[in-house]
Amino acid sequence: MAWKRAAVFAALLFFGAARPSAAQDVTLTSPDGAVEITGMLLGFDGEFYRVDTQYGELTVDGSGVLCEGPGCPSLVDFVAELAFSGSSAMAEVLLPSLIEGFALRNGLQTRRTAMQNARFAYALHRPDTEAKVAHFDFHVTNTDEGFADLLANEADVVMALREIRKPEQTRAYEAAMGDMTDARRSRVLALDAIVPIVSPGNPVREIATPDLARVFAGEIDNWQDLGGPDAPIELHLPHAGSGLSQAVEDKLLTPAKLVVAATAQRHPRSSAVSRAVTTDPFAIGMTSFAETGNARALRLTGDCGFSLEASRRTIKTEDYPLTAPMFLYLPARRLPKIAREFLLYTRSPAAQIVIRRAGFVDQSPERIGINAQGDRLANAIASAGEEVSLAELQTLIETVGSMTRLSTSFRFETGSTRPDAQSRANILQLAREIETGLYDAKRLLFVGFSDGEGPADGNRRIALKRAEAVRGAVLQAAELPEVLQVEIGVEAFGEALPMACDDSAWGRQVNRRVEVWMR
The missing domain is CATH 2.30.30 (SH3 type barrels.)
Known part of the structure; x- marks a missing residue:
């Protein structure tokens, strides 16, 4: 039949x-x-x-x-359920703000209920009938526990401050949850960064990234070695299972082949790190950009004189090297309709405003004029020499001088041509914007840059291939009409516009990028 x-x-x-x-x-x-x-x-x-x-x-x-049977649900009074577990930084402020925004946009009211064991819930209901239409449950833990709840079938969505790790990915696949690295299974909800912080009274204002790694490894243990007072350095980090703490290890210590010192004091929340450091003039901590609080963030420097400071713009462009995207991971399950609508809302322009007002970095593209990039141009002039001539810098200015840089940038995983997590999200975002006609009648130029390792001509060719690959990925992700209304080109200037020093792995990775310029 x-x-x-x-x-x-x-x-x-x-x-x-x-x-x-x-x-x-x-x-x-x-x-x-x-x-x-x-x-x-x-x-x-x-x-x-x-x-x-x-x-x-x-x-x-x-x-x-x-x-x-006793488990049969009511088809008339169905209430959609969605369970979140993971990062406290996302659960305490970001997701509740988005739920409130989603409810307001859809004419629904919310009711928050506190529960025991680090849990709370949001009920969404219609104001006219008080009929509950959705129940969002939150387990406020850390990234490790979030993935554990998912694998135990106790959560539908993981809130993570790091990418899923290989063992977690394997176990999820074996549990028929799909490939969790697929674009449909993971998404960047908002942007954040890892920042070193000190007390407002600490005289140290900046720190070289290699030194920062050695500090948290315990190899540098006195402020005098960093230009400060003769006093021991007290280390503060979030709990070892938190995504932020693991991101510190992945992005800062592992590339330097170091491990966190056993003397580091651990805190259950990254906000607690900020509070502890603020009251201790000899402390240094690593926390998120959104939870710096009253502590003062240190600039990151290099031996070549470049310095980078965490800001909304440098995080959005990934010019600041220790960026930390905030992820949602979803298994290959069919979610209720209102849950799918909520997840779709989180990518909307309205949601980006909510994210920004909640104190996090949104993903809306910003336009950066050439006049706002004096530091970058000064670095380029200072680095010019045999490999990069003044004539090439003049060609660069002639090419982009009448254009505006978009904050949408693309960087790559270490030792790979694969775009990193934030850049994969940027590919999808830029594709959607091209689909909607946001750049119709305009010209987009994908410009590739490289680090300074190796011959300049070879670096320029590599940078051009990366620019072509990113352009191809964006066009492949977009559903385009037969006649494209936007002109899209590629260019490359190799090592001509460095963002950081090439004397460290993180500096070279920051310099390897593809930018988008528009006229």
């Missing part, structure tokens, strides 16, 4: 649904009784049942079956 074949096919789809509070026995039966599926109900999204059966986890279209 055609219906029977369709029902069996639907049952074999391995898409998930929203997780119920407790799995219970159900029996799903076709109207003619020809097909019967019995098992534990794992979820129902208002349209599809997700059932754990003797054949494995199956998903069945609810419109073609009758549900019997």
Whole structure:
């Protein structure tokens, strides 16, 4: 029978649904009784049942079956459920702000309920009938615990301050959650950065990145070695399981082949790091840009004289090297309609305003005029020599002098031509903007730059290939009309416009980039 074949096919789809509070026995039966599926109900999204059966986890279209048993949900008063777990920095401010914004935009009201064991919940309901339409549950932990909850089927969405690690990725794939590095499984919600902070009374204003790594490894333990007073350095970091702390290890210590000193004091929240450092004139901590508080952030410097400071613009462009995107990870499950609408909202221009007002760095593109880039041009002139001539710098200015740089930039994973996580999000964002006609009748120029390692001609060729690859990825991601309304070109200037010193791995990675210029 055609219906029977369709029902069996639907049952074999391995898409998930929203997780119920407790799995219970159900029996799903076709109207003619020809097909019967019995098992534990794992979820129902208002349209599809997700059932754990003797054949494995199956998903069945609810419109073609009758549900019997204590676990059967109400089809009339269905309430969508979505469970978040992970980063406290995201759970405490960012996600609640976005839920409030989403509710306001859709004419819904919210009710927040505090619970025990680091949990709270948001109920979304209609103001006219008080009918609850969604329940968002939050488990405020850290990135490690977020992935653990996901793998235990106790969360639908992970809030993470780092990328998923290989063991987690493997276990998720084995649990039929899909490839968690796929664009559909992970997304950058907002942008943040790791910043070194000191007490406002500390005389030290800047620190070389290699020295910063040695400080947190315990190799430099006196402020006198950094131009400060003769006093021991007290180290402060978030909890070892937090995404921010792990990002410090991945981005700062691991490239220098160092590990965190055992003497570092750990805190359950990165905001607690800021409070501890603020009151201790001999302390240094690593916290997020959004949670600097009353502490003072140090500039990052290099032996060549370049310095970089964390700001909304330098984080958005990734010119600041210790950027830390804030991720949402979702398994290959079918979520309720209102949950899908919320996740779609988080990428909207309205949501970017909410993100910015909440104190985080949004992903809306900004335009940076040539006059606002004096430091970059000064660095380029200071670095000019045999490899990069003054004539080449003049060509660069002639090319982009009448254009505006977009804050949308692209950088690459260490030792790879693959764009990093923030850049992969930028590819999708720029593709959507081209689709909507935001750049119609304009010219976009993808400009490649490199580090200074190796011959200048070879670096220029590599930079051009990267620019072409990024342009190709953007066009491939976009659904474009037959006649493109925007002119898109590529150019490369190799090592002509350095952002940081080439004497360290992080500096070279910052210099390897593709920028977007517009006229």
